[in-house]
Amino acid sequence: MSSAGGSKHTNFIVIFCDNLGYGDLGCYGHPVHRTPNVDRMAREGALFTDFYVTSGVCTPSRSSLMTGCYAQRVDMHVSDKGGAVLQPVAAKGLNPSEITLARLLHDRGYATACVGKWHMGDQLPFLPTRHGFDDYYGIPYSEDMTPRPGQNWPPLPLMRGEQVIEAPVDMPTVTKRYTEEAIGFMERNADRPFFLYMPQAYPGSVRIPEVGEDFAGKSGNAEYGDSVEELDWSAGEVLAALQRLGLQQQTLVVFTSDNGSPKGHGGSNAPLRGWGYSTWEGGMRVPCVMRWPGTIPAGSTCSELCTTMDLLPTFAALAGTHAPTDRVTDGRDIRPLLTAEPGASSPYEAFFFYHMEQLQAVRSGQWKLHLARESKRAFHAEDGGPTEALLFDLVADPGETHNLAAEHPDIVRKLTELADTARDDLGDTDRPGRGLRPAGTYPNPTPRVLNC
Secondary structure, three states, rough: OOOOOOOOOEEEEEEEEEEOOOOOOOOHHHOOOOHHHHHHHHHOOOOEEEEOOOOOOOOHHHHHHHHHHOOOOOOOOOOOOOOOOOOOOOEEOOOOOOHHHHHHHHHOOOOOEEOOOOOOHHHHHHHHHOOOEEEEEEEEOOOOOOEEOOOOOOOOOEEEEEEEEEEEOHHHHHHHHHHHHHHHHHHHHHOEEEEEEEEEEEOOOOOOOOOOOOOOOOOOOOHHHHHHHHHHHHHHHHHHHHHHHHHHHHHHEEEEOOOOOOOOOOOOOOOOOOOOOOOOOHHHHHEEEEEOOOOOOEEEEEEEOEHHHHHHHHHHHHOOOEEEOOOOEOOOOEEEEOOOOOOOOOOOOOOEEEOOOEEEEEEOOOOOEEOOOOEOOOOOHHEEEEEOEEEEEEEOOOOEEEEEEEHHHHHHHHHHHHHHHHHHHOOOOOOOOOOOOOOOOOOOOOOEEEEE
């Protein structure tokens, strides 16, 4: 298991924040948030300007990172109740037959751990331990999914393996405990290859995150900023552990987010348009910093389009294996972009923006076309209803402010044809796709509750 850096093996760490906006980090221009550790990652590695998730919401976005597929392909784009994300006690989850990134690496001899928010099914067949992870410590869905009138959900559970160990979880201590758990895993596996998936709880889905006492009231941007600065502290602790263990040059660390910051939470997607939960750039283009000393050139910037789907084939290749060949996957090996090979370019002819089953936009090169629709599905009222075709040059206009559709009918026609290929393969509101696989189902789901 050789790496591009010449080590005997390459370790992988993915820190996956929840609802962190494109403009929420110092290295992406935030004027208040202090994020010295991630900023240092950018100085010592690469900052990605055009890195995407496949959905503006949690469950489908996470399924794409794990499977290397659009969420529609693995049927994780609509919940068992017809919503955009899975809720507690869901009868649906990521199919156990899917080959996840964790399973690929586990089969290559990697120690694997998921520390944090899963949100791809809370029933036993769908938990991380059934998808290639040796260890799991975290909350199986969003931290805002707590008991309330009309929702007979269980107290928010913290799990170790397949057992609930605390309910309700003490949220202000979660980031610190996740960090300690992650470092413990690294220490136990310092002499073998490992994959650490660290999907953090914050900034989160609640409007007022509960942060640790060392960070409360310290940021200058209320609780939201406090949570961002605590996440940066956590990343710094992970990096310090790598240095202490002598693993820096053989470990690729990725810091990114599952979607943009939601409206009204205090975050920033600047200079992009729109909020999390949407198909505007602010919903699906996310901050991403990668660090791998000796392999990723320090201080580099990658402005080519790439996605979370690319982590699976890229990590697989670095670990001496490959993406599954018995099924369709959508991610691409982006090693040339990581190492800044001369002339390296995006492997995508087109990237597709879906909200649930509805195809809403397509990007090819510098151009993004929001498709004309008689009815656009949306979380935010201002984004819904009938829409006209909107064409934006994202290089000149990342804020999606100047509609150029009338000036470039040839480009509109080309992107519309690309959208039709996605409709045939992945589907749309008026048709099923031909390349889809079913999610897992679990009749009579039961709550994850504390048993002691």
